[in-house]
Amino acid sequence: MTDICIAHGGDIGEPNGGTDRVTALAAGLSDRGYDVTLVVPTPSNQLDERFSDLRIESIDLPTHGVSTQPRRAYQISKRAIEVADKENAKLQFEHSTLAGVGTFRGVSDFVLDIHDLAFRSPLYGELPMGSIIQRFIEFVEGRAIHRANNIVVVSKLMKEIIVEQWKVPVDDIIVVPNGYFEHRIAPYRSVETVPSRVAFLGTLHPKLDIEAMYDIARLPEVDEFVVIGDGNRREDLESASKQIDSLSVTGRLPDEKAFQLVSSAAVAVNPQFPSELQATSSPVKLYYYAGLGVPSVVTEGPELATDLEAAGAAKVVSPNEDFDIAVRELLNSKDRRESMKQSARRAAETFQWSRRAAQFAEVYEPVVDM
Template sequence: MRIVVAHGGDLSTPSGGTNRVSAFAAGLRDEGHDVTVVVPDPEGELPKRLGDVRISTVQASTGSVTSQPRRAYKIARRAKREAAEQDAVLQFEHSTLAGVGSLIGCSDYILDMHDLAFPSPLYAEQPFGTVLQRAVRWIEGRGVRDAGRIVTVSSQMATLASEEWGIPEERFEVIPNGYFQDTVKNVDPDYSNGTRVAFLGTLHPKLDVMSFVDIARLPEVDEVAVIGDGAKRNRLKVAKRDHELDSLSLYGRLPGMDAYDIIAGSTLAINPQHESPLQRASSPVKLYYYAALGVPMVISEGPDVADELNDVGAATVVPHSESFHESVREVVTSESTIEEMSASARTAAQGWTWTERSKDLAALYDERTGHRSFN
């Protein structure tokens, strides 16, 4: 089958979202499909996994809210043309891009819905944020309604979208995020002399900054390693200075495998978050890597994968009404607990590779074989 995947972000910048797109594109290619990816001109080198995937680039700036409408229009228009010329199935990444595709006449496509866009602080914090959110919700709703099938990262995300726009749940397919097995195999753990608690990922508004501070104050913890960048990094810098937290290490983004080496050599990995509908509906990529690396976890309740990890004994899940740092203290002071959680995490992660997730997506395309639409 010929498949055209449209994505509005820079695939040369690693993140949970871009890794999902490149993993699916490469995975569909490995399953025997002819795949074209339509994306903005990348600023850096594309992942090697896309070497056998046809790339169609569009001149469009990335990285700002103001550039989104024009970029989405150019990407959607190119993707529609590519799909028509190839007689291909169209797959949109993100519901807002699909909404723009809907406006120019696309329909019956597969929508890979990473999250809900309109509730995001990205829009609420802009001038005339309420008006902007309404506009984004309208565009997003079009994108979801005109899709033939909708792939979401969690069952809670499917329920949210179904209730928001009145779409039957049978049109949704849940394919969570995953991890790259080759990345895990190439890790060289960077062990600490003391007790290191680590976090890896985007420092987005969902993060609970005070939990990082409270953990760094624990006498049982020698280092809190925070790897990543984002909106909350400045808050963490201020907290480190104001509370004189020498144990709080803010690494920012790290090149290559350095981040995973630090995580793999840590005593414990964390994900403290504020509660919200989007937080509960998320599928945090970091948790799949924590598990694959065999690192015990203390994580906030909410996402589906948190419940899965808790059920198998790989993570301590902290209700939002309880103390996150006290749960960290309990785990790091029990060597037997750490060993048991580590073994459980590795076992749980065995079926969570991007290879397996891509097979699930390929199975969805198999449903279309011999049919004109998904409806």
């Protein structure tokens, strides 16, 4: 008998920040004795042992592209509601847009886990009639937020924005940031550093400042800037790599290759366009950079970036600073990088997904009768 039914519209067979959160929380709930069903699109790859105790309800759906999102949200929410009703299970939605679509079927009293606020995303604002689409998404997200029984968000700033935007009582929202899987990176901490290598790991989305990445690749101290990941900016980066010898765009890589490359880098980076959306995030790549002990240079905004700088593990770049200059200064200071390396590993001890899952499980203590 299912206790908790979790609806997620992403491909859990394709590891990234969003799916890592979903699978870590689902596995954490299962480890605590809950019978968990995941309703998801059919995974593109074979699932690992973390899923062995989870029931997977899959639907054959495309998982890439904005145009596929409405159909995906409808089908996933519909199936999840059916499973929850049949099993008398507590319903959990990943993402406010998916939950908002679910509310049109009359559902309420669910757990809502919000990874990001979609209505301000440039992904929609840059579409034809983008402002109208964003207003509709804001309406959909608001329906989800007002009908949820429990709301979980990834950052304090996201909580503040939701309280202000939708007039939600502050005590109705709890913060559970993202994290990293210790077992995925532990084998790569002893990889030898390549002093002239810079790395980026993550989704190549519109928030990414690729001009800053080009500037980094052109630094005389950089022999290789390896960009690991996929997304709608990949084509631009690949085109630039034909003109910039040091720029290497790999696409998605298996964990063993991706983490080995990042761990070998002298500096890892996350150049972003500063925005409220970016500031509310909890970037998973930064948790992995810290866990691997790689000094990082990151755009200011997210709470995690501030915390890492305070811990001596990262350099935060403000809008009036040159991102590439900050990278260059770090590449030219081996002693500083070594100090940041040790600080990053110490800070990362509290970031593991096992700890985040324990926090999240507290949401269910008063709402699921075991």
